[in-house]
Amino acid sequence: MPRHPIHRFWRSPALPFVESRIANDSVACYAPHSHDSLSIGAVDGGRSVFRHGGVCRPLSQGDMVLIPAGEVHACNPESDGQWSYQMLYLNPNWVRDVVGEMDAIDTAVLNRLPASTAPQHLHTRLTDLNRSLFGSAPAQDKEAELVLFVGDLFGSVQARRSRPLPGAARLRGVQAMIQARCAESLTLDEMAAQACMSRYHFVRSFKRAVGLTPHAWQLDQRIQRARHLLNQGMGLAEAALHLGFADQSHFQRAFKQRVAATPGDYVRNFLQD
CATH class of the missing domain: 2.60.120.280 (Regulatory protein AraC)
Incomplete structure (x- = not known):
């Protein structure tokens, strides 16, 4: 049937x-x-x-x-x-x-x-x-995946695979910028410009060097900072707002994916000497 x-x-x-x-x-x-x-x-x-x-x-x-x-x-x-x-x-x-x-x-x-x-x-x-x-x-991660797909589809990928990754120092500079401004809505255009690369080359180089797309790594940095803020006594809602999350549910979901505990559970079960 x-x-x-x-x-x-x-x-x-x-x-x-x-x-x-x-x-x-x-x-x-x-x-x-x-x-x-x-x-x-x-x-x-x-x-x-x-x-x-x-x-x-x-x-x-x-x-x-x-x-x-x-x-x-x-x-x-x-x-x-x-x-x-x-x-x-x-x-x-x-x-x-x-x-x-x-x-x-x-x-x-x-x-x-x-x-x-x-x-x-x-x-x-x-x-x-x-x-x-x-x-x-x-949406930022979806844009990065689209750029990679289009670049690989129309670019001479094979010719570039044998070359070393370009701009390692520039990538480190972008990582430092993301760490310092992780709570901001950084665009792919802005990060690629900071690296002096095309969007395709930037996303491809960053992902190969770091293991995550730029915005996924930025989200990871937000959660790392969230752990410090919560340990210092900042409230959940305040931390979500401070780190640029659209709402508390987005913060909770991203936190649990990376810590295997909700922010509330993390705070309640965190033991200090």
Whole structure:
């Protein structure tokens, strides 16, 4: 018995340059159409037929397509069957800005990119990205993952992997800035500028050097400072406000994820000599 199709959509006012969609066991069919976005599609299950420029191409699980803005296309399940897929819609100007910040990248690639299939390993990357977008991660972390995905998709990643990580001293400078200003809403643009790097190079270098994205590390620094403030007798609500958390529930959740105890439990059970 066929399962009921599920369609989920994600968008955020904080990240207006991206939308995403996940469909499971869909039977919906599309007339030829276009988007004003750069569209990236991936087949998660079943089989479909991708039509573009008078050519039909069968797609199966793991296949991906890249569709430039304005290109007319259609992708539908094969023989009235069901299929599951993901779609990522990116503002071309935002993508062009990210790619244009990177060294030795021909930004014209976005203007002449044909609708085409992509390497299957990118299917895993897109799945991980959508897991982040549809999840509860802060918008800053989602932006960082998007920058990494786009940079790896359009950049010459292999050529850079053999090079040493750039700007170790600059990264340490950014870490010092984050520690000093961890309660502030630091933007990715601001941190990348401090490191004198493109957003892509900064996020990639920071994550490889530190093990976390910049904003995830900033959140970790907030919780470290919270422990000191609570030990000094500051109240829970005051500490949450002092450290820039949107509300006390966000503070409680972030604290428990890193300390394995709520702030209240931490204070009640903390023993001092």
